[in-house]
Amino acid sequence: MKKQRTPASNDELAAFVRSANRAQRAREKRYRAMLRGIERDLALGPKAFVSLWRAVGVVLDEKLYRSDHETAQAWLTAVVRTSRSRAYAKIKLARYIEQDLFDRCSESVAHAALALLEARKGPLAPDATVDLSRITIDRKRRALESLTVTELQRELDRLSNRDERVSPVVGRLHTEVTRSIEGATVRAKDGRLVISGIPLTELASLRDAIDRALEDDR
Numbered sequence: 001m002k003k004q005r006t007p008a009s010n011d012e013l014a015a016f017v018r019s020a021n022r023a024q025r026a027r028e029k030r031y032r033a034m035l036r037g038i039e040r041d042l043a044l045g046p047k048a049f050v051s052l053w054r055a056v057g058v059v060l061d062e063k064l065y066r067s068d069h070e071t072a073q074a075w076l077t078a079v080v081r082t083s084r085s086r087a088y089a090k091i092k093l094a095r096y097i098e099q100d101l102f103d104r105c106s107e108s109v110a111h112a113a114l115a116l117l118e119a120r121k122g123p124l125a126p127d128a129t130v131d132l133s134r135i136t137i138d139r140k141r142r143a144l145e146s147l148t149v150t151e152l153q154r155e156l157d158r159l160s161n162r163d164e165r166v167s168p169v170v171g172r173l174h175t176e177v178t179r180s181i182e183g184a185t186v187r188a189k190d191g192r193l194v195i196s197g198i199p200l201t202e203l204a205s206l207r208d209a210i211d212r213a214l215e216d217d218r
Helices: 010-061 072-079 084-096 099-103 107-121 149-166 168-180 200-217
Strands: 134-137 140-143 185-189 192-196
Touching: 010 072, 010 084, 010 099, 072 084, 084 107, 084 200, 099 107, 107 134, 107 149, 107 185, 134 149, 168 185, 168 192, 168 200
Parallel strands: none
Antiparallel strands: 134 140, 185 192
16 A cells, blocks of 8 residues: 655745755855856956856856756856857856966967867866867877967868868868857768867757758758
8 A cells, every 4th residue: 555645844945945945045145156267368368268157157057047047048148148059158168277288379279279189089078187288280280379379270171181081071071060069070980070169059049050961961
């Protein structure tokens, strides 16, 4: 015989409500403290890139923005004035680069270096330890600050062209996906297609990019 659940007493319900209210107040306090830090970092500009976007990542991951806004995009537009795809690309870069290295190069160079690293190694785990300070180009280890976006993009294109010889559709996928989603990479490895750097909020964009790339094969 199935045992019936005993209804919660008024005291138990009251205790639950108090606990929920304490948790909500603590969450709200944490959010307000983070928001003040984000506002300070925004005022500092590139000098606070890493701390800014790591904090933005926490707000999005923990959905703290719901204190002020219904959606992540609404919060991003109001607070940091950027789109979701750009925000997630910056959050990803901030996860793997330190501020002192970022200060020595441009943001576009840092993004290109991270894309190249993932094109070579595959998707990075969120807690992966990454050294972007030196990048191998033409079999030479180069300091990141000595590289240009053109050099890094040329190496990315070389990898893409190599993959395209394995399967022509990979080249079209690389073009469509990276054009649609900032920070995304596409490559072939060991007979598998590896697509990385896609925010969950951009899955519809990924689907559309794949559809466009596959049109010629239908």
